[in-house]
Amino acid sequence: MDIVRPLRILHCFRSPVGGIFRHARDLAREHSEAGHEVGILCDSSTGGEHEDRLFDEIQPYLSLGLTRIPIRRSIHLGDFGALWESYKKIKSLRPDVLHGHGAKGGVLARVIGSALRVNRYSVARVYTAHGGSLHFSRRSPHGRAILSMERMQEYFTDALIFICDYERQSYVRKVGIPRIKARLIYNGIDDEEFAPIPVRSDSVHFVFIGMLRDLKGPDLFVDAFARTERRVGRPLSALMIGDGPEKVRYRRMMVERGLGNRIGMLPAMRIEDAFAMSQNVVVPSRAESMPYIVIEAVAARKAVIASRIGGIPEILGYDSAALVAANDPDDLSRVMAAAITEPHWRERTMPKPETVRAVFSSSVMAADVLKLYREALGFSSDR
Known part of the structure; x- marks a missing residue:
């Protein structure tokens, strides 16, 4: 420049x-x-x-x-x-x-x-x-x-x-x-962000990171999480990280479904710290344009499960197995289950970080x- x-x-x-x-x-x-x-x-x-x-x-x-x-x-x-x-x-x-x-x-x-x-x-x-x-x-x-x-x-x-x-x-x-x-x-994003972020010893199966409002799909995340537990036949763990006007409502939703002890909630934090909480990042948005969270997660070598909306297919690939139907918690739970049960799912599904870096x-x-x-x-x- x-x-x-x-x-x-x-x-x-x-x-x-x-x-x-x-x-x-x-x-x-x-x-x-x-x-x-x-x-x-x-x-x-x-x-x-x-x-x-x-x-x-x-x-x-x-x-x-x-x-x-x-x-x-x-x-x-x-x-x-x-x-x-x-x-x-x-x-x-x-x-x-x-x-x-x-x-x-x-x-x-x-x-x-x-x-x-x-x-x-x-x-x-x-x-x-x-x-x-x-x-x-x-x-x-x-x-x-x-x-x-x-x-x-x-x-x-x-x-x-x-x-x-x-x-x-x-x-x-x-x-x-x-x-x-x-x-x-x-x-x-910066070249320095294209580096693996290992998970903590107390990491969870899935993490939602974003603003807590219906447009971003936190309610879909809660619903899909419950369905994923039924699919795999065992209790799982998750975190919702972020702030927003509907935070209390989502907490009440989790408690009413008996998930309050298995889905935790944390305030917004640095993305590096959020990524250390889980290997699987779920982006269940109902509408998006070009969300940074998907680019950042791929760069950090995370597995991303995301709605097939907006510009997300331009990042993950139009035919990516990580894409799910928008506003469909059952389809979301199907891919969430695959991500934690199929060996090497991330390696087979995510685009190469070098390919993403060349464009984004x-x-x-x-x-x-x-x-x-x-x-x-x-x-x-x-x-």
């Missing part, structure tokens, strides 16, 4: 949790190390101690600082206040690039970027959906309204980034063929994103 023309880059997103947060942190670090000035603007009401630690780690790379204001998940009158506070802060930072992530982040970056351009300020408005609005269906009035807003916002966008081919196809099918510059740039690299991701920033600003390739 050249540093002849350093850029001022601000990432805007709502919740500092999960894949979007990881994506923004990786870009911030890579671009900062390449000589650019980077900042983050996100919600102040979500995240916990784990996210605070991640902010502490990324802070040295944020020369434009970290700005946190209240940003609600759903559309609300309070959005106008958040928009105004964001506008004042962003205007003072004078960024060259506003990169919005997810639906709310995309609105902030594109609306504020457009307001700055009205005032003759040059700024590139870049948007990555990360699933977001694309999870909605055109069959519902609400979904049609959300997707129509996405189409309208193209007029305020200089470039789109799709993090997987599934996301690109979903956009074309639900929103339309992009009328602006668009690129497919896969999520990526954070350095390649950051270089391609930076190139798109420059194109959106109208810079020639040698500046």
Whole structure:
């Protein structure tokens, strides 16, 4: 990455949790190390101690600082206040690039970027959906309204980034063929992450790692776990690692099914520590775009059992035996049982880490994103 023309880059997103947060942190670090000035603007009401630690780690790379204001998940009158506070802060930072992530982040970056351009300020408005609005269906009035807003916002966008081919196809099918510059740039992780993570002596058979909300399928994990015990004919063990609004409900579900002593719950933690808890990572999501957890787990030499949704088949392989039907706990339990009873199941089923590394690299991701920033600003390739 050249540093002849350093850029001022601000990432805007709502919740500092999960894949979007990881994506923004990786870009911030890579671009900062390449000589650019980077900042983050996100919600102040979500995240916990784990996210605070991640902010502490990324802070040295944020020369434009970290700005946190209240940003609600759903559309609300309070959005106008958040928009105004964001506008004042962003205007003072004078960024060259506003990169919005997810639906709310995309609105902030594109609306504020457009307001700055009205005032003759040059700024590139870049948007990555990360699933977001694309999870909605055109069959519902609400979904049609959300997707129509996405189409309208193209007029305020200089470039789109799709993090997987599934996301690109979903956009074309639900929103339309992009009328602006668009690129497919896969999520990526560091080369150092492609190393085995051995399990602890007190490891469990299965682990769920992620936000505790129905979209991610914790309830499917509990149901499938119970069915897997019946399939193999013996008690098993599992952990659910993460935080979220439905944590109490999932705990109650486990207790009601008599699984409270065999499925433990732990708060969100560093992914390396979570992977040490089990050799088998279950990703039962109902909707995804390109989840980092699958890339990270394959890199750590874990066995991954995942829903056949979003960009997951682009990581594991479209014909992978590790893929299960979405929203189907019985199919999920079938593969969970195979993973712990069939010899060498992981070695036979998982893609080679070298193959994954060749495609899902954070350095390649950051270089391609930076190139798109420059194109959106109208810079020639040698500046």
